[in-house]
Amino acid sequence: MADPPVRLQGPAIRAIDPWLPATSSPGRMRQLLSDDERARLASIASIVRFKKGALICREGDGTEAVFNITIGVVKTYKTAPDGSKHIAEFLFPGDLFGLSQEGQYANSAKAVTAVTAYVLPISSLRTHLAKEADLAFHMVSKLYQGLREAQRHAFLLANRHARSRVLMFLQFLERLQAAKGEPTNEIYLPMDRSDIAEYLAISPPAVSRAFRSLSADGIIASRDRRHVRILERQTLEALAGSQKPTVPTVR
Amino acid sequence: MADPPVRLQGPAIRAIDPWLPATSSPGRMRQLLSDDERARLASIASIVRFKKGALICREGDGTEAVFNITIGVVKTYKTAPDGSKHIAEFLFPGDLFGLSQEGQYANSAKAVTAVTAYVLPISSLRTHLAKEADLAFHMVSKLYQGLREAQRHAFLLANRHARSRVLMFLQFLERLQAAKGEPTNEIYLPMDRSDIAEYLAISPPAVSRAFRSLSADGIIASRDRRHVRILERQTLEALAGSQKPTVPTVR
DNA sequence: CGTTTAATTGAGGAAAGTCAAGTGAAGTGG
DNA sequence: CCACTTCACTTGACTTTCCTCAATTAAACG
Numbered sequence: 239m240a241d242p243p244v245r246l247q248g249p250a251i252r253a254i255d256p257w258l259p260a261t262s263s264p265g266r267m268r269q270l271l272s273d274d275e276r277a278r279l280a281s282i283a284s285i286v287r288f289k290k291g292a293l294i295c296r297e298g299d300g301t302e303a304v305f306n307i308t309i310g311v312v313k314t315y316k317t318a319p320d321g322s323k324h325i326a327e328f329l330f331p332g333d334l335f336g337l338s339q340e341g342q343y344a345n346s347a348k349a350v351t352a353v354t355a356y357v358l359p360i361s362s363l364r365t366h367l368a369k370e371a372d373l374a375f376h377m378v379s380k381l382y383q384g385l386r387e388a389q390r391h392a393f394l395l396a397n398r399h400a401r402s403r404v405l406m407f408l409q410f411l412e413r414l415q416a417a418k419g420e421p422t423n424e425i426y427l428p429m430d431r432s433d434i435a436e437y438l439a440i441s442p443p444a445v446s447r448a449f450r451s452l453s454a455d456g457i458i459a460s461r462d463r464r465h466v467r468i469l470e471r472q473t474l475e476a477l478a479g480s481q482k483p484t485v486p487t488v489r
Numbered sequence: 490m491a492d493p494p495v496r497l498q499g500p501a502i503r504a505i506d507p508w509l510p511a512t513s514s515p516g517r518m519r520q521l522l523s524d525d526e527r528a529r530l531a532s533i534a535s536i537v538r539f540k541k542g543a544l545i546c547r548e549g550d551g552t553e554a555v556f557n558i559t560i561g562v563v564k565t566y567k568t569a570p571d572g573s574k575h576i577a578e579f580l581f582p583g584d585l586f587g588l589s590q591e592g593q594y595a596n597s598a599k600a601v602t603a604v605t606a607y608v609l610p611i612s613s614l615r616t617h618l619a620k621e622a623d624l625a626f627h628m629v630s631k632l633y634q635g636l637r638e639a640q641r642h643a644f645l646l647a648n649r650h651a652r653s654r655v656l657m658f659l660q661f662l663e664r665l666q667a668a669k670g671e672p673t674n675e676i677y678l679p680m681d682r683s684d685i686a687e688y689l690a691i692s693p694p695a696v697s698r699a700f701r702s703l704s705a706d707g708i709i710a711s712r713d714r715r716h717v718r719i720l721e722r723q724t725l726e727a728l729a730g731s732q733k734p735t736v737p738t739v740r
Numbered sequence: 741c742g743t744t745t746a747a748t749t750g751a752g753g754a755a756a757g758t759c760a761a762g763t764g765a766a767g768t769g770g
Numbered sequence: 771c772c773a774c775t776t777c778a779c780t781t782g783a784c785t786t787t788c789c790t791c792a793a794t795t796a797a798a799c800g
Contacts, residue, residue, distance in 0.1 A: 252668075253630055253631055253634040254634070254664065254665070256634070256637045256641040256661075256664075257595065257641060258664065270630055311679045311680065313684060313688075315687070323687055325684065327635075327638065328680065328684075330665055334631060337632075344508065350679060350680050350684065351679055378632055379504060379521055380502050380504055380521055380585060381629055381633050382632050383504040383505070384578070384636050385632060385636040386507045386639075387507040388637075388639030388642075388643060389507075389639045389642070390508060391578070391643040392642040392645075395647055395690065396646055396690035397690075398690075398756080398757075398787075399788095400787080400788070410507075413505065413507075414505070414581055417503075418582075428601060428602055429562065429564070429579065430746070430747090431747060431748095432747090433564060433576065433579075436566065436574055436575065437564075437579065439575065439647035439648075439649070440788075440789090441788075441789055442747070443747090443748075443749080443750095443788090443789080443790085444787090444788060444789075446747065446749080447749085450748085450749090463796095463797085649755080649756090649788080649789080650756090651755080651756070681778070681779090682778070682779060683778080683779090691756070691757090692757055693778090693779075694757080694780075694782095695756060695757075696779095697779065697780050697781080698756090698780085701781090713765095714765085714778085714779075
């Protein structure tokens with residue numbers, strides 16, 4: 239592997255700014271844990287090795303452990319309903335993965351190269367965090383939720399078709415409404431078309447055409463520019479996940 | 490606004506699973522803070538209002554406060570070098586924004602509707618967190634780094650052109666190498682082409698053509714499939730951010 | 741009610757997708 | 771060590787989809 243030798247003195251969490259140019263300031267990777275913290279984490283951690291190509295965890299499976307990579311590269315991905323895969327992240331030494339919100343892995347993980355990693359049982363970790371923090375754990379949850387939201391955004395953008403992107407966006411807004419306890423028979427769009435266009439990374443005309451096309455196919459209906467009703471949920475769900483612009487006669 | 494009446498008893502942080510269908514389990518939005526925690530946060534918070542369209546903060550500006558939305562919708566976005574904007578998130582009541590890693594706002598924020606929000610001065614907040622946590626704050630940093638990484642991924646995907654996506658991906662790998670203290674004259678790609686294709690959400694042929702095209706233009710050169718050298722950094726930087734597939738004669 | 745801004749619609753062109761065939765590299769077994 | 775098999779990658783031809791740009795219509799605002 240291309241990784242430098244690592245002193246196995248305990249889990250290491252490293253961070254670098256994803257938006258910083260590589261040239262501006264070299265060697266910015268920071269070790270986030272003190273030696274003390276690493277040692278304490280090491281007490282609840284064990285080491286595992288995965289062969290290249292090995293499946294580390296599957297999305298939807300119950301979360302039992304968090305992984306901290308020592309050597310190698312891991313990819314996390316989601317499998318769409320139609321079987322196509324979208325890679326969420328590439329993970330490198332110093333990275334964490336396997337965190338979850340509702341007790342299930344959000345993504346599948348696979349070893350891109352041979353991998354050595356620390357396994358931190360989620361129960362021990364949680365106890366640990368509870369001892370040290372409280373409010374902070376909530377902040378962590380929130381941040382992690384934001385993280386997954388961003389990943390979902392990327393997932394949306396990974397879809398080539400304007401229609402699918404718009405439908406995923408409608409699902410997004412619908413979920414928000416549902417979570418607020420509001421009726422979801424009609425979706426309210428608080429933003430204008432150009433905002434939607436930017437979020438979906440398509441041109442405003444494409445947004446317009448997508449709405450029109452979806453209405454023409456009877457999948458949605460809009461009372462006005464800010465209120466959309468879902469007519470064919472079945473078709474919507476299928477289309478939102480799929481890489482195909484139209485569903486092959488869902489009946 | 491379409492928001493329900495809110496009892497202003499302090500900052501509220503809410504989370505819902507971005508990957509959960511809206512229909513499966515309604516009303517899943519969870520309040521992450523206890524009344525106690527909200528009260529304590531309220532002691533360091535003040536309330537601000539923004540008119541629709543108001544600029545709340547600008548990317549790159551020094552972080553002074555974190556915002557917690559009470560009423561309204563906010564968008565956070567990044568402005569690309571060529572002036573085009575990519576929206577990172579739409580934010581709703583219960584959401585936080587304005588967090589930063591290096592003391593600078595990662596995104597600009599603008600009020601999509603009229604907005605009411607709590608302002609939490611970053612200094613007070615940090616003191617607060619430090620009192621309650623320690624390891625947890627590090628976890629927060631890490632998670633936030635992951636969040637921004639995901640946002641960057643979305644940003645990458647927002648670019649229509651295969652060449653630009655590939656270049657952004659090379660920047661990503663280069664930054665990682667630089668952070669590890671390894672030489673960056675040559676970039677090592679630990680993953681195969683189909684992995685890259687999935688991450689960039691383009692077809693393997695498109696990856697191939699992009700590499701070929703970039704090599705033909707003298708922007709990069711590849712020793713073999715896993716080693717790439719950047720020849721024209723100037724052009725690369727310009728192309729990686731731009732929505733245009735080729736740079737209009739950078740000289 | 742007029743003016744400004746947002747959204748839609750239409751036509752032509754560019755880019756990536758798809759599918760299939762061909763080439764190269766890597767790993768396997770004699 | 772070399773030949774064989776296999777898998778990854780590349781290349782080419784054709785189709786699909788969206789972007790661009792401009793003109794038109796609809797909505798928002800004073």
